[in-house]
Amino acid sequence: MRTRPPAILSALALVLVLAGCTAPEAAPPAPTETSAGELRTVSSIAVVGDSMSVGMSACGTRDACPAASWALGTDSAVSSIRERLVSAEGGAEIEPLSLARPGAVVADRVTAVEKAKGKAADLVLVAVGTNNVCTSSMDKITPVDEFGQTYRELLETIRAGVPDAPIVATSLPDIRQLWEAGRSDSTIVRLWNESPSCRTLLGDADSDAAADEARRDSVMETWAGYNAAIIEACAGVSACTTDDGAISRISFSLDDISTADHFHPSASGQAKVAEAAWPAVRKALGG
Template identity: 50%
Template sequence: MTRFARGVAVGVALTLSLAGCAADAEPPRATPTVSASAEPVADSLAVVGDSMTLAATACGTPGACVEASWAVGTDPSVGSIADRMAALSGSRPAVEAIAKLGARVSWARSAVDALAADPPDVVLVLLGANDACAPSTAEMTSAEDFAADYTQVLAGIRSAAPDARIVAFSVPDLLRLWELGRADPEIVRMWDESPGCRSLLASADSDAAADVDRRASVEALVAEYDLAIEAACAAAEGCTSDGGAVHDIRFEPEDISALDHFHASRAGQATLAAGAWTIVEAALSD
């Protein structure tokens, strides 16, 4: 059962009845089998996120590929959180994705108000990558602003969905993405020609001290973001933090899109779903 997936960045609502991806195909992955449980673990699931949640490039073309989303997707090779919830009870939750390509945490402060129209039972939050992946290090969101914005996001979710269980995920390891591509001249050339994430990907093959220090500053800032996420979640009623679990996921080359060598492929979406599920399952059992 589907409500809708709200993809603000592409200017239209993205429903989850989209056709399956044909490009960039990967071998099917095992997904949980449906149990005989009589009660659904939750009737509804919402996720607040960015291009990762919209599965940007996962269909092998630019833009969103929501059916491959780690959180709410329907592609069986991904084994999304929604599909895993269905496997526990035999009843798939209604889903809603409040997500935007390039979203920063500040964007979500007001976007989560939309949850009040039909409050979900569970809300997943995966934000922060775009706050560090900026056109320059000067344009990265400061740790202080990030903490304040994230606290407001959780407060907004709690106000809009008073009874929801919230799961707050850490920021994926951005430096790992750089490590996977930095030695490939073609990938470096692609990154050099792109305006995206210059704070991390500029001069990707350079070992000059200034470039090494710049990347280290991005890594350190993400670590501060993760501490802020954990602290904000600890202070919010009904919130479960992943304790850095998503950040600790070690993506491999097959997990990264062949289109831009930065976003997750469908295999990467599946890797994220599997890593996130342990935390969601624990939150559901509370």
């Protein structure tokens, strides 16, 4: 029989409404073993993140679809971290706390965590940083050193708020795959060229000019630096576990990218993120 860990801070007070969203783009993920090894009991789970963690465009529209979130979602086709833990707990309810916002960068998530003081979680997932490099212009990219310092501050702020909760800091998905998957589709390229999103990578999406290739290479060099900084920051904070780059190694196909905006993960893409993150969650919880 599992015993619950000591209560941390106050009871969770903010619960997402996760209902009414279907995921026509998704194919059910392969069954995942959840029972091997005893996991620390989790009754509440928080995610600190950006648009990916609210399921943006995952359900066939340009809206957020929390039910399809890799972290807190309830859609069985995604098999989110929350749902996997519900299964591991034998169906016990796990309350969600979302500190994720579309367009979020690392610095504003520090503020969001500070404002959430008084709320508790037994597990905190951190998935933020893509918007620091995938931005409107090259001069707005956060330098790697600054990113690392701010990310460490974010983890330390979380640790101060929930001293006993395991933290799982995930790597950032390979955003160049997004461009590579869609660049041969003229409709997708046109939409990218008309969109204000991620100009650093998707600007002049159909160009193979040397300057554009150099720009994309620079973006990916920064992306790699961020992922290294996440590992380093996590190593300096107690009870913090990384996914060892698992999410950064996901291979996304066009089916894994939303048909609504050709930018965010579809429900099947969200399922891949959950599958990649799950081993780190199990490790963090002692499984």
